[in-house]
Structure formats: C-alpha cells, structure tokens
Amino acid sequence: MPHLPPAQGLGFRMRPSGGKSGRPAARSVHGVSEVSASWWWWSQAPLQLKNLPVNSFSLEFLTELIINLEKLENDKTFRGIIITSDCPKAFSAGVDLREICGKNPAHYTEYWKVLQDLWLRLYLSNLVLISAINGPCAAGGCLIPLTSDYRILADNPKCLIGLNETRLGISAPFWFKDPLVNIIGHRASEHALQLGLLFPPAEALQVGIVDKVVPKDQVQSTALSVMTQWLAIPDHARQLTKNMIRKPTADLLVKHRDTDIQNFVSFISRDSIQKSLQMYLAKLKQNKD
Numbered sequence: 152m153p154h155l156p157p158a159q160g161l162g163f164r165m166r167p168s169g170g171k172s173g174r175p176a177a178r179s180v181h182g183v184s185e186v187s188a189s190w191w192w193w194s195q196a197p198l199q200l201k202n203l204p205v206n207s208f209s210l211e212f213l214t215e216l217i218i219n220l221e222k223l224e225n226d227k228t229f230r231g232i233i234i235t236s237d238c239p240k241a242f243s244a245g246v247d248l249r250e251i252c253g254k255n256p257a258h259y260t261e262y263w264k265v266l267q268d269l270w271l272r273l274y275l276s277n278l279v280l281i282s283a284i285n286g287p288c289a290a291g292g293c294l295i296p297l298t299s300d301y302r303i304l305a306d307n308p309k310c311l312i313g314l315n316e317t318r319l320g321i322s323a324p325f326w327f328k329d330p331l332v333n334i335i336g337h338r339a340s341e342h343a344l345q346l347g348l349l350f351p352p353a354e355a356l357q358v359g360i361v362d363k364v365v366p367k368d369q370v371q372s373t374a375l376s377v378m379t380q381w382l383a384i385p386d387h388a389r390q391l392t393k394n395m396i397r398k399p400t401a402d403l404l405v406k407h408r409d410t411d412i413q414n415f416v417s418f419i420s421r422d423s424i425q426k427s428l429q430m431y432l433a434k435l436k437q438n439k440d
C-alpha cells in the first residue's frame with residue numbers, strides 16, 4: 152500500500168486504518184463479529200485531501216489525485232475509500248480559478264481533460280466511495296461527493312454544499328448536472344442549478360444532496376460505520392449493479408468528451424467570462440480582509 156506523506160501544501164494521506172502497524176489490535180472475544188470487523192477494517196482506505204488552503208483543483212493536485220486513486224483501485228487489498236479533507240477551511244473549493252483565468256487555450260484544454268479523467272475514474276470506480284464532508288464544497292468542490300456512493304456532511308453552518316456556478320456567471324457542465332439529477336431528481340436540480348444554490352446542512356439533507364448530517368466530530372466514525380454496511384455486500388454483485396446504474400450517465404461524457412472540451416475552451420476564453428472570473432477571484436481575496 153503506498154504511504155505518501157503529505158508535502159507542505161499539496162498531498163494526500165492514504166493509509167489502511169488501524170494501529171501503529173496498520174493492523175487493528177487483536178481481540179479475543181465477539182466471535183464472528185470480530186472476524187467481520189477486522190475484515191472490513193482492513194478493506195477500506197482513508198484518503199485525506201490536502202492542497203492548502205482550500206483543496207482547490209490545481210492541475211498538479213488533480214493529477215496526483217488520479218494517480219493515487221488508480222493505485223488504490225489496483226490494490227486488491229482495498230474495497231472502499233473514505234474521502235475527507237485535511238484542510239481546515241474546506242472540503243474542496245472546486246476548480247482552481249487560477250487554472251481557468253488568464254491562461255491559454257492549450258492549458259484550458261489540458262486542464263478540462265484531466266478534470267474529466269478524474270470524474271470518470273470516480274464515477275465508475277469499482278470501490279465503495281464515501282465522502283466524509285467536513286468543510287464547505289461549492290461547484291467543482293462537489294465533484295467528489297457527487298461521484299461518491301454515499302455522502303456524510305458535518306453539521307456546521309459553514310459546510311455549504313451545491314453547484315453554485317451560475318452565481319459565478321458560468322454554467323455547470325452536463326457531467327456535474329447529471330449526477331445531481333440522479334441524486335436529487337429533475338425538479339430539485341432545475342431549481343438548485345439555475346439559482347446556484349448552496350445548501351446548509353439541514354437543507355442539504357432535506358433535498359437529498361447528502362445522505363446523512365452528523366456533528367463534525369462524528370463524520371469519520373459515521374463514515375466507517377456506513378462503510379461496514381456497504382462492504383457487507385459481495386463486491387461483484389455491488390460492482391455490477393453500480394456499473395449498470397451509472398454507465399449510461401458516464402457514457403454521455405465518454406461520447407461527448409471532445410465537444411465538451413471545445414465548448415469549455417471557447418466559453419472560458421471569452422473576455423466577458425474571464426472578466427467575471429477575475430472579479431470573483433478578487434472578491435474572494437478582498438473578503439478575507
């Protein structure tokens with residue numbers, strides 16, 4: 152299992168759960184439940200995102216994330232991943248605005264392709280993916296939660312979640328919209344997407360964009376307990392079912408990838424869009440002071 156110490160700013164922590172050796176302490180009681188507890192415990196890997204300050208998707212961060220997911224996917228020890236943030240300010244702030252502001256079309260093309268790659272890898276992952284959302288996640292920051300199998304949100308008013316692209320003067324791509332529709336339904340998505348709604352925890356639960364809301368200090372333990380339920384299902388049956396349900400949505404992106412890249416590049420290269428993104432970025436910096 153790769154054990155990657157996080158760098159100062161950028162990195163991922165991935166480790167099998169357990170004690171110092173990674174192995175849970177042996178206990179002699181509880182019979183069958185002891186066996187099954189060790190079995191699922193070993194089968195899941197926590198993946199902690201750390202791209203300070205807000206886990207925005209820089210090209211470098213996306214690339215590292217894809218490499219690490221591929222390693223986990225190929226390591227047959229693991230059957231599930233709990234994805235959480237190791238940045239106190241956010242689960243993820245989504246697309247790194249510096250990647251889509253003031254660069255050239257070749258850069259935008261490369262960036263969008265890598266973002267699509269990440270989406271495809273997550274959406275069609277054979278692993279059980281649980282998002283343990285311990286901070287705000289807006290727009291592209293919802294990419295990981297919306298491609299996960301289960302979402303747990305910390306009950307904190309700062310933990311807003313949603314596709315707020317329209318508020319930035321941009322439109323969410325169809326492959327962000329489709330999983331949202333699959334999760335919360337057509338009418339609720341129309342409403343949420345057009346108004347660029349960011350849901351606080353209680354509303355997020357009500358609309359169904361998350362499956363559970365728990366106090367922040369219980370997000371991880373709840374994720375572990377949910378993972379136990381999911382790992383109780385035989386992999387082959389669950390994977391076939393997941394693929395059957397998700398493939399039609401994923402195929403849309405596979406089929407329209409190039410057109411989607413062209414649309415993105417021409418849209419993002421417009422002067423008016425560049426101006427509004429720059430203003431948004433400047434506003435984010437101002438708000439800090």
Ligand SMILES: CCCCC/C=C\CCCC/C=C/C(=O)SCCNC(=O)CCNC(=O)[C@H](O)C(C)(C)COP(=O)(O)OP(=O)(O)OC[C@H]1O[C@@H](n2cnc3c(N)ncnc32)[C@H](O)[C@@H]1OP(=O)(O)O
Binds near residue numbers: 204244291316322414
């Ligand atoms: C017709 C065809 C259509 C095709 C498609 C066309 C277009 C596609 C659109 C692409 C989809 C875009 C998706 C996106 O993800 S856009 C980004 C959306 N993200 C956000 O709106 C979140 C913005 N950030 C925040 O709201 C807050 O930063 C926070 C995450 C809630 C944290 O707040 P706080 O604790 O107060 O921290 P600061 O605001 O002070 O932020 C710390 C520093 O981080 C910088 N920052 C924040 N977000 C981003 C970002 N997304 N990219 C780059 N940098 C970011 C922020 O400026 C601060 O920087 P500083 O320390 O240098 O001032």
